[in-house]
Amino acid sequence: MVESVTTTAAGRRPARCDDGAVERRYVLTLGCPDRTGIVARLSTVLAEAGATIVEASYHADESSGWFFTRQVVLAASVAASAEQLRTRFAAVAAELGPETEWTLHDTDERKRVVLLVSREPHCLRDLLGRAADGELPAEVVAVVGNHQDLEPLTAAHGVPFHHVPFPADPAERGPAFARVRELVDAHDPHAVVLARFMQVLPAELCEHWAGRALNIHHSFLPSFVGARPYHQAFARGVKLVGATCHYVTAELDAGPIVEQDVIRVDHGDSPADMVRQGRDIERLVLSRGLRWHLEDRVLVHGGTTVVFT
Amino acid sequence: MVESVTTTAAGRRPARCDDGAVERRYVLTLGCPDRTGIVARLSTVLAEAGATIVEASYHADESSGWFFTRQVVLAASVAASAEQLRTRFAAVAAELGPETEWTLHDTDERKRVVLLVSREPHCLRDLLGRAADGELPAEVVAVVGNHQDLEPLTAAHGVPFHHVPFPADPAERGPAFARVRELVDAHDPHAVVLARFMQVLPAELCEHWAGRALNIHHSFLPSFVGARPYHQAFARGVKLVGATCHYVTAELDAGPIVEQDVIRVDHGDSPADMVRQGRDIERLVLSRGLRWHLEDRVLVHGGTTVVFT
Amino acid sequence: MVESVTTTAAGRRPARCDDGAVERRYVLTLGCPDRTGIVARLSTVLAEAGATIVEASYHADESSGWFFTRQVVLAASVAASAEQLRTRFAAVAAELGPETEWTLHDTDERKRVVLLVSREPHCLRDLLGRAADGELPAEVVAVVGNHQDLEPLTAAHGVPFHHVPFPADPAERGPAFARVRELVDAHDPHAVVLARFMQVLPAELCEHWAGRALNIHHSFLPSFVGARPYHQAFARGVKLVGATCHYVTAELDAGPIVEQDVIRVDHGDSPADMVRQGRDIERLVLSRGLRWHLEDRVLVHGGTTVVFT
Amino acid sequence: MVESVTTTAAGRRPARCDDGAVERRYVLTLGCPDRTGIVARLSTVLAEAGATIVEASYHADESSGWFFTRQVVLAASVAASAEQLRTRFAAVAAELGPETEWTLHDTDERKRVVLLVSREPHCLRDLLGRAADGELPAEVVAVVGNHQDLEPLTAAHGVPFHHVPFPADPAERGPAFARVRELVDAHDPHAVVLARFMQVLPAELCEHWAGRALNIHHSFLPSFVGARPYHQAFARGVKLVGATCHYVTAELDAGPIVEQDVIRVDHGDSPADMVRQGRDIERLVLSRGLRWHLEDRVLVHGGTTVVFT
Structure with a gap:
């Protein structure tokens, strides 16, 4: 079981725009009411897609009760198209409630x-x-x-x-x-x-x-x-x-x-x-x-x- | 004539409070409506007193038409007491008009x-x-x-x-x-x-x-x-x-x-x-x-x- | 399965020293050679202990190939003593290799x-x-x-x-x-x-x-x-x-x-x-x-x- | 005597390059071994030329024994050409000794x-x-x-x-x-x-x-x-x-x-x-x-x- 999410832990690598030839990436952002299990849920989706995470940030705001995350994965590591990933995240977002807002950007789309x-x-x-x-x-x-x-x-x-x-x-x-x-x-x-x-x-x-x-x-x-x-x-x-x-x-x-x-x-x-x-x-x-x-x-x-x- | 003001030009020396034994100084500040001749007038008073100036700053504010200066002199260089200097500056201030505000502080007064x-x-x-x-x-x-x-x-x-x-x-x-x-x-x-x-x-x-x-x-x-x-x-x-x-x-x-x-x-x-x-x-x-x-x-x-x- | 790690995702809360009465916390740090699966492994240990994570940071350094993390959990949320947690992390650290360095600090120990x-x-x-x-x-x-x-x-x-x-x-x-x-x-x-x-x-x-x-x-x-x-x-x-x-x-x-x-x-x-x-x-x-x-x-x-x- | 230098005291005005139509100015810089009388000597030359000073800065460096000044005057206020002013300052610089370095720039020369x-x-x-x-x-x-x-x-x-x-x-x-x-x-x-x-x-x-x-x-x-x-x-x-x-x-x-x-x-x-x-x-x-x-x-x-x- 642990093995199934191991690929989420790979080293962060620079995903900056001026590094010359930067590998194609998918950039996920998500905001929703905070509750337990969000990170695990997202990590599992990424892990099941085989994603190599190169940047990961989390924030939960106590005053608003809102949870925020941004994750960057190498496109080449994912056994799914951006569209397929979006379909999966749409399902997760639905679970997380109607206020959930999320985006998934493919860096190949300028x-x-x-x-x-x-x-x-x-x-x-x-x-x-x-x-x-x-x-x-x-x-x-x-x-x-x-x-x-x-x-x-x-x-x-x-x-x-x-x-x-x-x-x-x-x-x-x-x-x-x-x-x-x-x-x-x-x-x-x-x-x-x-x-x-x-x-x-x-x-x-x-x-x-x-x-x-x-x-x-x-x-x-x-x-x-x-x-x-x-x-x-x-x-x-x-x-x-x-x-x-x-x-x-x-x-x-x-x-x-x-x-x-x-x-x-x-x-x-x-x-x-x-x-x-x-x-x-x-x-x-x-x-x-x-x-x-x-x-x-x-x-x-x-x-x-x-x-x- | 030039000679009479020569003593105003001596090098600035640090007059800071934490230098251990700092020489006694007189600190003059003055603000008044700007007009020509103020610097010369003040410099001459200081020069005639034999003052060694260690810090001198000027500012004229265009928007308000106000002139500001701060001058620091070594007390030991002045052939006058702080009180005598104050008397002389009071006269200058009177010339500069009723709005003039000035102070002269003796650093020996803590x-x-x-x-x-x-x-x-x-x-x-x-x-x-x-x-x-x-x-x-x-x-x-x-x-x-x-x-x-x-x-x-x-x-x-x-x-x-x-x-x-x-x-x-x-x-x-x-x-x-x-x-x-x-x-x-x-x-x-x-x-x-x-x-x-x-x-x-x-x-x-x-x-x-x-x-x-x-x-x-x-x-x-x-x-x-x-x-x-x-x-x-x-x-x-x-x-x-x-x-x-x-x-x-x-x-x-x-x-x-x-x-x-x-x-x-x-x-x-x-x-x-x-x-x-x-x-x-x-x-x-x-x-x-x-x-x-x-x-x-x-x-x-x-x-x-x-x-x- | 996802449920088993849900408790890791709770909102971050301030764990600062000057907040007056701050709840007791356990602070974990860990550094080891980077490889896939580390975050998942650690998260699972914390999750199985029922830990509420209030701060979580990750960094993987490309040039050195090293992985670093710091996690702060509420002591009250953990169904284990600091010593029991240390025993569990010692086992994880052993899995992660002999170069692994880690600490677990109980904020009740001044x-x-x-x-x-x-x-x-x-x-x-x-x-x-x-x-x-x-x-x-x-x-x-x-x-x-x-x-x-x-x-x-x-x-x-x-x-x-x-x-x-x-x-x-x-x-x-x-x-x-x-x-x-x-x-x-x-x-x-x-x-x-x-x-x-x-x-x-x-x-x-x-x-x-x-x-x-x-x-x-x-x-x-x-x-x-x-x-x-x-x-x-x-x-x-x-x-x-x-x-x-x-x-x-x-x-x-x-x-x-x-x-x-x-x-x-x-x-x-x-x-x-x-x-x-x-x-x-x-x-x-x-x-x-x-x-x-x-x-x-x-x-x-x-x-x-x-x-x- | 005081009157003869009154024109040096006029208010500083911005002499910056991006103010649209900036009035023509002469910019004097001078460095020489520090000694008494330098400011007075320079001020007098400027005053005798009728110069309106718009910026004036002084510094005397104790460790090197060097004196530095920069003065900006309105060209229109000076009853002399830049060249004539240069001749006068050359004479002053000669008095101040062979190590003296000075420049006088006419802002009309781009x-x-x-x-x-x-x-x-x-x-x-x-x-x-x-x-x-x-x-x-x-x-x-x-x-x-x-x-x-x-x-x-x-x-x-x-x-x-x-x-x-x-x-x-x-x-x-x-x-x-x-x-x-x-x-x-x-x-x-x-x-x-x-x-x-x-x-x-x-x-x-x-x-x-x-x-x-x-x-x-x-x-x-x-x-x-x-x-x-x-x-x-x-x-x-x-x-x-x-x-x-x-x-x-x-x-x-x-x-x-x-x-x-x-x-x-x-x-x-x-x-x-x-x-x-x-x-x-x-x-x-x-x-x-x-x-x-x-x-x-x-x-x-x-x-x-x-x-x-």
Whole structure:
């Protein structure tokens, strides 16, 4: 009996996107109400499939009573197709109750990312560069901008750019958002990144892209929600400024936080200095958050995230 | 003419409190509306006194139009007493206008600190230890607690402890605050430190101790004002928690910030874990902030600080 | 069959030392050559004992081919004494091969720590304070100093202090080290901490205390091995200084690293300034490293460590 | 007399490169043996020219007896051309002795940078992007590579790329280095950046470009000099990895350090993981160091730097 699950214990091996030729893997994530037996149940399914586990993480949250796991197995070790594995896990998930959420990603299926931008190039440039250098496990399939400024930069990376002008009056932006939605959805992307998009998404779009839309906010949330956070930070006289990568929800800058970081500033830094220094933190935080999202390392529950790094 | 100011240019030398036998120094701070000629005016006064400058810092804030400086001179180099120097600077300050604020501290006058505490020992212990080891340029002359828990720890450091019980009903705490004020003021302290005092000072006490009362708030302000900030941080799912040392003002947790720092947390950290890890940040941030305050490195203007580190 | 292991999957709960009344736990660590089936084997033993797992960590190191795990279970959930559990794990370890190393600690057995000191108080003071406040899951049972300076500080915490004078000539220190060894070994401690002891242990003592002796080195190793590292750092002009907590081995400052951290310095910092700022990092790094060691979070293999935080 | 120097005291204003339309400035740096009167002497020259000072920094290093200053003045406030100012400062420098080193840069003269690269794109891409977005106060005028891999990336930014193949035998690389020197010197650049060039410059080239050649080393120097530092870091089991921007000197990785930073790693990070995470630190450290160099914020003396940030 023990023998039947022995194959689950093999050594973890790096499953990172930039290792050159990385073996094909299946990445399982699962969240459900915590109860005894979940790990054993999942391990057995994997073991019976002969899976070699290369990464395994568990978390049970006492306050919410929720259980989370992420497991990575070598595809070559599994005597089943991804589809067959999915069928088996669907059965397990059914046992674990109707609230269970799970995914199984085949790394041979390359993920797709759409970027929403406005005029500021730094996040767009950083993500396009990382994608080009193989630092992101995904393809940037399109960029949508409400200004044309970033079209040349996008085109230089061989990525289609779509310009959707936005009317000055917020009340008249419905058609523009509808067009953005249409352009984005045409790619059925795994991630929609607001890379300094500077527009507040309407609630129904937040809902439609729930769990897929990532924003970079240029402050250490929950400090300085809304517009011009560096100017707010300067006015308050804080000694560190930061950036936050979070999922987009209908409430402004209140979505589940994926990653945050800060940088030290002092009285000699003007708001413009903070803007400049903050760009480095924005780039880092957004690229880390997006990478973790694409590697299925981020599980959302309630208003917070579990990030298995 | 140049010769007359030559003595201002001598090399900066460390003026730190823990260097063993540090030479006596005069520390000048000055803030006033910015205009041309201030540096020259001050330099000339110092030069005419024959002062050897060992530290000199300047800052002019564009947004407020305010000028700030801090200068440290070797007492032995000055052909004048501290009192005589003060007379000369009072004249300069008068020239610079009625809004000018300045101080001149003689390091031979040891500064006095009073600590206000409740039940949590970690900040008290840290500050008493640093004072004992010569890491703070001041003497802790008294500790006032609204509980008796920290009396033994205080006594073990040879510092008087005063217990002022606080009634449960906030509306009835007036006499207790009056007693605290009396106990504190008896020492005419340079700093009143709320070392996890957990009581909101009444507005008149904030006003009375303005510029001298320092608080440690256990969050990265302006996030998580008020009670139980680590629990607020846990609920929001932030990825860093912090602490803030700030001057106490009538508006809760809104005073000018002296120092802040953060530490990384993750989904595996419960509120209790954040409390424990946060203590290290609280100790560091409070001890740094207090040290800078005592060394006259912190100049307050409007709601923010200039910190010459 | 699945049912038989269900109890291993219960939610993780905080097992930290400072939570007030923490439930009794058993902490298992195990390291062995990696092979399939280890996790399943261990899980089954725990499951058959009815254990509720509250923390579980795994790591397999590709380069060394070694497998590491740490599991924490609620004692109350186990239908066996610690000794009975040890008997069962001894059998499993035998199956896993002669190189297997494992421990099972009962948190009801309070751990003992002996500190070796010289003249500098800051690390001693910090550790005694943390022990007093319940921040260290251990009792400091003795302090041994080669100078008497720190006897009063130690005595104030109710801890016995032993003075062992060291002769000036290193060649004649054999008897002094023998006396230190005798004093330490009388307590059979779980950790021997060189809290700025400033003496190089002879090789046989390193060997004797292998895996239990922790040192704090005041640099970011491998930079600045040996004496006066802050002065070396100043001379090299580095922009960050650090501290390293490592296990003591016969080769100076070359033992397995448990924890490191750094702080930013600049050209205005003299060696004395670096010494002062470095103390904060030394305290943090040593207290973290010791805490992890005492919580059985550190597994050593080859010259490096796995730290399950 | 006081009046004659009043114009030196005007408020500091941001002189940063990315503020859009920044007013023309003159940037003075000066280093010389410390003695009384230097500040007064310089201030007087500036004052007599009517200069409005917008940034002023001073440092006197006790251990070397050296004095350093950097002053930024608004060109429009000075009743003299840059050339005329240079003539005056040359006279002052002569007074201060033959060891005095000084520069006066007119920000209307755009600085030129040449990048040396090999195959790794991340630093090149970052610097070209920053230059394109106005984050670097300079123009990248040429890229020289010993491989052709990075030609398309360079060309996409409109920068000339020169390929200089290097023979496999280090002993035969003399002509290749001569060709690199020729290509670089044709631009008379203010900075020659080894952006992961992976070749050790011959001593005469280090000497020829002394004070202008910047390297990014992918470790926290002085740890892990030489090849494959991340693999060295992995083998040693360090808990942080870093990067160092330093001036190139004949002794490998021993030149004056401009900037360093680190990032936390753990036992789960393979050398490949460290390489990936390290790239972010390399980009940040190199771009900061280069920016400070180009803004004349870095003064070198002996083997170390003063960095006026």
